[in-house]
Amino acid sequence: xxxxxxxxxxxxxxxxxxxxxxxxxxxxxxxxxxxxxxxxxxxxxxxxxxxxxxxxxxxxxxxxxxxxxxxxxxxxxxxxxxxxxxxxxxxxxxxxxxxxxxxxxxxxxxxxxxxxxxxxxxxxxxxxxxxxxxxxxxxxxxxxxxxxxxxxxxxxxxxxxxxxxxxxxxxxxxxxxxxxxxxxxxxxxxxxxxxxxxx
Amino acid sequence: xxxxxxxxxxxxxxxxxxxxxxxxxxxxxxxxxxxxxxxxxxxxxxxxxxxxxxxxxxxxxxxxxxxxxxxxxxxxxxxxxxxxxxxxxxxxxxxxxxxxxxxxxxxxxxxxxxxxxxxxxxxxxxxxxxxxxxxxxxxxxxxxxxxxxxxxxxxxxxxxxxxxxxxxxxxxxxxxxxxxxxxxxxxxxxxxxxxxxxxxxxxxxxxxxxxxxxxxxxxxxxxxxxxxxxxxxxxxxxxxxxxxxxxxxxxxxxxxxxxxxxxxxxxxxxxxxxxxxxxx
Numbered sequence: 318x319x320x321x322x323x324x325x326x327x328x329x330x331x332x333x334x335x336x337x338x339x340x341x342x343x344x345x346x347x348x349x350x351x352x353x354x355x356x357x358x359x360x361x362x363x364x365x366x367x368x369x370x371x372x373x374x375x376x377x378x379x380x381x382x383x384x385x386x387x388x389x390x391x392x393x394x395x396x397x398x399x400x401x402x403x404x405x406x407x408x409x410x411x412x413x414x415x416x417x418x419x420x421x422x423x424x425x426x427x428x429x430x431x432x433x434x435x436x437x438x439x440x441x442x443x444x445x446x447x448x449x450x451x452x453x454x455x456x457x458x459x460x461x462x463x464x465x466x467x468x469x470x471x472x473x474x475x476x477x478x479x480x481x482x483x484x485x486x487x488x489x490x491x492x493x494x495x496x497x498x499x500x501x502x503x504x505x506x507x508x509x510x511x512x513x514x515x516x
Numbered sequence: 517x518x519x520x521x522x523x524x525x526x527x528x529x530x531x532x533x534x535x536x537x538x539x540x541x542x543x544x545x546x547x548x549x550x551x552x553x554x555x556x557x558x559x560x561x562x563x564x565x566x567x568x569x570x571x572x573x574x575x576x577x578x579x580x581x582x583x584x585x586x587x588x589x590x591x592x593x594x595x596x597x598x599x600x601x602x603x604x605x606x607x608x609x610x611x612x613x614x615x616x617x618x619x620x621x622x623x624x625x626x627x628x629x630x631x632x633x634x635x636x637x638x639x640x641x642x643x644x645x646x647x648x649x650x651x652x653x654x655x656x657x658x659x660x661x662x663x664x665x666x667x668x669x670x671x672x673x674x675x676x677x678x679x680x681x682x683x684x685x686x687x688x689x690x691x692x693x694x695x696x697x698x699x700x701x702x703x704x705x706x707x708x709x710x711x712x713x714x715x716x717x718x719x720x721x722x723x724x725x726x727x728x729x730x731x732x733x734x735x736x737x738x739x740x741x742x743x744x745x746x747x748x749x750x751x752x753x754x755x756x757x758x759x760x761x762x763x764x765x766x767x768x769x770x771x772x773x774x775x776x777x778x779x780x781x782x783x784x785x786x787x788x789x790x791x792x793x794x795x796x
Contacts, residue, residue, distance in 0.1 A: 335574035339583060419630070420681060427637050473579070473624045476588065476614050483576060483612070485681045486627035512681035 318369040318399040319502055322359040322380060323449070328391045330355055336450065340470040340480055347457040348466055354409070354451040358416070359386070360423075360505055364442035369399040371440030379436040405495035411453055413463050414492035415471055416501065417482045418447040420509040445505045449492070450481050463493060472513075484512055517544045518786035521560040523590070525550040525581045528568030528605060530739060537742040537776060538564070541783040550581070554589035561786055562599040563590045565606025567672075567737055577628060577675045578608030587613050595621075599656050599782055600731040604673055607723070607733035611678075616733040617685060617694050618726035625685045626724070628735070629677040632716030639674040643748060644714050644736055645707075646722045647700045651693030652729030658696070660780035666704050667697075667774045668747065668755050669736035671714055671722075676735040678717040678724055686718065688727075695721035697734065702753065738775030745769040 326333075333353040340350045361376060363369045380386050380396055387394045397403075408414050423445040432438070452470070456462025472489060473479035482489045488509040490496070520538050522531050524547045531547050538545040545564075548556060557563070570581035581587060587609060594600045594615060602610035607628065610616045614624040631640055645666050648658050661667070678695075680686050689695055698720045699707040707713035707720050715735075723734035740746060747759040755774050762768035783789070 331572070332574045335571060335580055339575070339580050343583065420679075421629075421632065427635075473612065475622045475624060476582070476591065479624070480579060480583070481575065483579070483624070483627040485625070485679055486629035 320361040320373050320399050321397040321402055322386060322394060323356045324387055324392050324394045325354060325356045326391055327393045336481060343469050343477060343480060345469060348462055349455040352453040356449040358447045358449055360445040362442040364440050367440030372438045373398045375438040385432060385435060402498060405497050406492060406501050407495045408492050409451055412451040413461055415450045415481055416447050416490040416492055417487045418505055420486055420488055423505050447505050467491060518561040518788050520545045520562045520564060521548045521557055522564045522566055523548055523550055523586055525570040527570045527572050528566050530567035534564055534566045534739045537739050537779050541779045542788040543783050550584050550586045554585040557586060557589045562782060565602040565609050567604035567606060570605055570609060577605060578612040581609045582612035591615055594731050597730055602733045603739060604735055604737055607735055610731060610733040615731045616724050616726055617689055618731060619685055619688050625682055626678060626680045628675045629679040630675050632677055633710040640714055641672040642711060643668055643670050645700050646697040646736060647704055648697055649693060649695060651696045651725060652727060653696040653725035653732055656729055656785040657732050657778055657781050659784050661777040666700060668751060669738055669775050670740050671736040673735055677715045678721045690719060692727055694724050695719045696725050697723040738778040741773045741775030743773045744771045746773050
């Protein structure tokens with residue numbers, strides 16, 4: 318059971334904007350990409366022997382009272398405690414998502430060391446990172462046409478196929494509706510799944 | 517005279533120094549904006565995608581530029597055998613466009629992943645040593661390189677780790693000699709640890725070619741080491757000695773640096789032999 322921090326720009330996110338413009342050019346006729354939102358996801362694991370909620374108070378204080386994770390002039394955030402996060406990661410209304418992670422270990426030891434240097438927090442274990450692309454798409458029938466859009470702007474397979482994830486460096490998990498947090502935790506904490514055949 | 521297109525994508529920053537060294541070896545470079553009609557590119561004999569930060573590296577380094585019509589046109593010209601050189605960010609574009617290693621046409625088979633080094637994250641800027649290996653790229657890119665030479669070059673990147681998750685691609689790179697340049701230590705042995713191995717790349721690869729050898733993606737910057745004056749005074753070994761020996765001599769300082777061989781080799785492969793040799 319891990320606490321979760323999700324951050325996103327509240328000013329214009331030029332990476333999301335670029336993804337929107339580039340993604341639109343890659344979609345087949347009849348498919349539409351209306352909006353893209355990018356979120357950084359941090360998973361905070363309890364340290365060995367520590368209670369899941371042992372560090373959440375001091376961590377919340379660090380998030381709220383410093384610029385360590387969030388610059389309030391340009392970013393907004395959601396901090397979800399292990400007990401208060403609910404069962405599942407929910408996609409925003411009308412959106413579906415791609416959660417991407419590095420194929421390497423997702424632990425960010427450097428970030429953890431810097432955090433603990435500035436904000437001594439007892440009981441905090443690993444910090445794992447991923448990032449989310451939330452996509453508002455539409456197919457010719459009016460639905461989100463997730464499969465077709467994922468193939469066009471999800472993992473890169475060819476020159477004109479894929480954009481948001483390079484599967485040789487990253488793995489991804491599709492988020493449709495809701496995905497149990499346990500699945501998200503397994504995806505981020507385990508070894509990256511083998512490359513999917515894109516043939 | 518052989519004409520070389522240097523593709524100027526918004527965010528690149530090495531196009532002018534690249535043009536200068538191409539001129540120096542007797543080639544005729546022209547900086548071509550990426551939004552010019554792609555058909556313009558057909559007039560050139562070879563192509564360079566220079567270093568920088570195309571589209572500010574948004575989404576991922578090289579990811580957006582790889583989708584440009586100009587890059588598609590260059591891919592088509594490469595299939596006709598024309599040389600294509602991607603330096604640093606240009607290498608990232610070539611990998612994201614599937615030109616390198618290009619084992620299965622039209623497929624993206626690699627990534628240039630974030631550097632992996634102990635206790636270091638992000639952008640790294642330093643001088644490294646590379647050595648040429650046997651492979652299909654030698655003829656075009658290394659004919660002017662003295663045998664056995666260890667080449668010092670500057671690197672400057674955050675995402676320079678050649679990586680693939682496809683075991684067949686990994687095998688092919690090794691079997692077919694596609695890792696044309698590898699990071700080595702001072703004795704010329706494959707780099708086994710940081711800082712000789714600056715980023716943890718597959719096979720310590722500093723550069724990878726396609727199977728035909730005419731497309732080269734190189735992460736260090738040969739254009740930033742094409743004049744002796746660009747070599748750091750404190751650099752050890754032969755090139756450092758030459759550099760220290762050139763102090764006070766304008767003519768010597770303006771002489772050839774360790775990275776120039778790449779452009780001289782390109783010039784030779786395009787038939788510009790005399791000018792290239794005269795520039796040494």
